[in-house]
Amino acid sequence: MTGEGGAPEAVRLARARLTRIVEPGWEVTGRWLREFGAVETVRRIDEADEAEVVVGGDETLPLPGVRPERWAGLLARAREAPAPARDLERAQERGARFVCPGDAEWPGQLDDLGDVRPVGLWVRGGPSLRMWALRSVAVVGARACTDYGVRMGASLGAGLAERGWVVVSGGAYGVDAAAHRGALGATGATVAVLACGVDRVYPRGHTQLIDRVAEQGLVVGELPPGAHPTPSRFIQRNRVIAALTRGTVVVEAAYRSGALGTARWAQRLCRHAMGVPGPVTSSVSAGVHELLRKEGVLVTDAAEVVELVGEMGELAPQRRGPVLPRDLLPPDTARVLAALPAHGARSVAEIGREAGAGADDTIGRLYELHSLGFVERHGDDWQLTRQAIRSVFSDGGPS
Structure with a gap:
């Protein structure tokens, strides 16, 4: 039997179950899926006996590359996880679906992540994620941003949307929210990639914003329904934002900023990494300036972003002073x-x-x-x- 979109139903259920058992971005999971497939990987986990866990060695474990302590944790998660069919039903009740490799909606550019590719994505909203991802740009930045950061995030979001580009961000406070609102205000397309289940909202203060994104665009996440965010999940979420899009624009980021992690993933994946400069005295722009000083490209508006990530001929207007x-x-x-x-x-x-x-x-x-x-x-x-x-x-x- 084949599920909607092309992936076999057994594979879909196995991958949905794995989102309950393993953490996003764990490279070992990618190796298991590549070597054994989703169905066999889940079978070995579900049929494993706790007695097989021998502290100090993993030779007897059903799946390679994991320490016995970690294996015990996976088995505990597997025992507590609801049936994947229940997760799929719960998602459907919230207007969401599960998209995995093999589906027509699966964005092929996520495959560039190799063994850290998502097991699958929970998607809330009507449009096709694959089609939207083909012409998308990430706009990310500081949560505790300045008024300048809010203005630039909103301006980029609106400008990109007006030019027919999908604005992808993380739904967080600050620049992320400004970019989403800018795109929504221009009646454009936007995608929020969450570090929790798509049926939850984090931060809670963005309930109205995320619901509006789901109505007008897409809300995406690797975590199953009801899953809560953690610091590591935010970090792993950034690789998905970078991989989905043609390029990443950073608006205000300190030296230790998750937004810079998204830009680094973009560079690693041979995507465009761009930065909007701020005052050189601003600590909240220090990370952006470091990005620009190395391999990032300076941009100041949506036209310059599109010139970089768009097709041949999508040029920004020439900038010059007044003709005297x-x-x-x-x-x-x-x-x-x-x-x-x-x-x-x-x-x-x-x-x-x-x-x-x-x-x-x-x-x-x-x-x-x-x-x-x-x-x-x-x-x-x-x-x-x-x-x-x-x-x-x-x-x-x-x-």
Whole structure:
């Protein structure tokens, strides 16, 4: 029998059960699944006898690569875990489903994680996770962020959503919440990747936000229904955020920040790692600056993010200052203008010598500048007008 989406039902049930037994991101689990398959792995756990646990060696254990103490813990979890069919029913009651390798909805880029690939994902919401992940960007950052961090997170979330990109984040306080709200406010797509069951909300203060994400987007997690978050689960959650997306943008992060862990995973997986700079005096941006100083790419808005992660031709607009009247002058005329000092007048001969032009050409250029209001004549000499002094010697002019 095959479950919805393509994975055999026995495999689906086995993988759902494993999410109760093993912790996310445990490499040993990945090796078991690769060598024995999900059904056989679960069978060996369920049929194991506690008497097989011999402290000091693992030669007699049904599955390799685990210490006897850890094996005993797995067996205890297996005994206490509800039947996987019950978990699937509970998830369905909350509008959620279990997606695993072999399903049409499984995002193939998660396979880049190798043996730390998720056993499966519990998904709450209507859209296809696979389709959304194909054009997604992670926006993460500090929980205790500044007002600047909130503004930048919301601006990036809204800007990416308006450009048709899915905004992925962790549903936490601070930058994560701002990114989700920015995307939601733009009636765009957003995904919250949780470190607990998708039928729970953490932090509890985000109940309304996560419910809204589930209505308009997707809520995703590796943990089964009812599972609670732990510090290690938050850390492991970051690898899923990085793997799901085309790139990770960090907005405000101190040196010891989980958001930087997401960026490091992005780099490890050959994804784009980007950072939004903050004040150099801000400790909450110190980690971002360290990322940028090494291998990260500086971005300041959604257009620059899309230029990096998008298809060929999705370019950010060129950034330049305002066009000033002097910028429109022909090169020879501009050289004559540049030969005039800020104060005082010069003769035609002095101006021509400075500009590298003959007398007749210099006089012609001066009269051209006179008609444009740049210079005025005083006897046989020429000098800049007050308006020209402000134009030429301010904001990038000669000094």
